[in-house]
Amino acid sequence: MNIRLISAFLLFTVMGCGKGSDPAPVVVPPPPVAVTTFSNPLLPSGPDPWVVRKDNFYYYTHTLGNRIALWKTAKISELKDATPVNIWTPPALGLDSRNLWAPELHFVNDKWYVYYAADDGNNANHRMFVIENASADPTSGTWTFKGKITDPTNKWAIDGTVFNNNGTMYFIWSGWEGNVDGRQDLYIAKMSNPWTIEGNRVMISKPTYEWEKLGFPDVDVNEGPEILQNAGKTFLIYSASGCWNDDYSLGMLTLSDGGDPMVASNWTKTPTPVFTKNASGLAFGPGHNAFFKSPDGSENWIIYHANSTAGQGCSDMRSPRMQKFTFNSDGTPNFGQPVSITVRQTKPSGE
Numbered sequence: 001m002n003i004r005l006i007s008a009f010l011l012f013t014v015m016g017c018g019k020g021s022d023p024a025p026v027v028v029p030p031p032p033v034a035v036t037t038f039s040n041p042l043l044p045s046g047p048d049p050w051v052v053r054k055d056n057f058y059y060y061t062h063t064l065g066n067r068i069a070l071w072k073t074a075k076i077s078e079l080k081d082a083t084p085v086n087i088w089t090p091p092a093l094g095l096d097s098r099n100l101w102a103p104e105l106h107f108v109n110d111k112w113y114v115y116y117a118a119d120d121g122n123n124a125n126h127r128m129f130v131i132e133n134a135s136a137d138p139t140s141g142t143w144t145f146k147g148k149i150t151d152p153t154n155k156w157a158i159d160g161t162v163f164n165n166n167g168t169m170y171f172i173w174s175g176w177e178g179n180v181d182g183r184q185d186l187y188i189a190k191m192s193n194p195w196t197i198e199g200n201r202v203m204i205s206k207p208t209y210e211w212e213k214l215g216f217p218d219v220d221v222n223e224g225p226e227i228l229q230n231a232g233k234t235f236l237i238y239s240a241s242g243c244w245n246d247d248y249s250l251g252m253l254t255l256s257d258g259g260d261p262m263v264a265s266n267w268t269k270t271p272t273p274v275f276t277k278n279a280s281g282l283a284f285g286p287g288h289n290a291f292f293k294s295p296d297g298s299e300n301w302i303i304y305h306a307n308s309t310a311g312q313g314c315s316d317m318r319s320p321r322m323q324k325f326t327f328n329s330d331g332t333p334n335f336g337q338p339v340s341i342t343v344r345q346t347k348p349s350g351e
Contacts, residue, residue, distance in 0.1 A: 041308070051292045058079075061104075087139065130195045186223075288304060
């Protein structure tokens with residue numbers, strides 16, 4: 001057999017073997033495993049957290065001090081993956097140019113409003129202010145300054161919130177009775193529109209129990225009021241004691257059934273706090289909360305800030321955490337205790 005025949009034979013053999021061999025298997029990667037749990041904190045920092053849901057999105061904000069920003073996400077448990085959008089930078093000078101605290105975003109009469117506390121660099125001048133946006137999405141459109149929101153006394157004010165009761169809009173905030181620091185009380189007033197208080201304020205709570213007076217000497221604090229409504233009942237959850245104290249906690253007022261919110265005697269204070277620290281779970285000074293529903297509306301959730309180490313006080317080390325809560329048979333909320341940051345929780349239903 002000559003060299004040409006040998007080459008042809010080998011080529012035929014190789015081609016024949018190649019044609020008849022099985023093709024290399026295609027490797028299909030397995031589908032990604034869905035993550036169904038999360039753990040606190042949601043962000044490394046986030047004092048005074050606030051959440052509201054609209055059109056299948058959650059909008060989140062917290063105290064930044066020098067501006068107001070919003071985080072937009074379909075899954076609040078994945079807040080860390082959202083990119084904050086700056087929506088308001090205060091003027092360089094003026095009554096609302098410094099120390100922007102505890103912004104709250106509300107959708108009222110088809111417009112967005114942010115209520116926030118600010119001053120001119122002097123804490124004694126802290127007052128409440130409001131901005132407005134007509135866009136369907138509060139992270140877009142134009143924000144317009146509507147001005148200071150105050151009652152005729154024009155006293156020190158922080159931590160303002162709004163709620164509707166039987167068709168009437170109310171503003172609730174933490175303020176001083178006089179013109180000097182020493183005690184923070186909770187006040188309420190009617191509103192004629194989302195940026196205007198109508199008439200005089202009424203004090204509905206002042207610190208009376210020892211757990212509302214913890215901190216340095218002569219520090220009595222009720223602040224961070226938030227309304228929670230369930231089965232026809234109205235509760236006011238607030239923060240008590242100095243925020244620099246590890247025992248900063250949540251208290252509760254209950255409005256009498258059918259009672260006028262402007263009558264102080266219609267609010268009854270629960271004698272013990274309803275949410276307190278969990279030292280072993282690394283949750284110190286839990287407070288300044290907000291409430292929201294799971295995406296499918298079947299679950300109630302609370303979001304709040306807390307420190308992971310004792311003694312961290314009112315700094316930016318306070319981080320946002322959230323957990324599911326339920327209601328007791330009498331309609332009152334049952335928040336349990338702060339869930340440990342070492343424990344993974346099931347994500348809100350519908351995420």
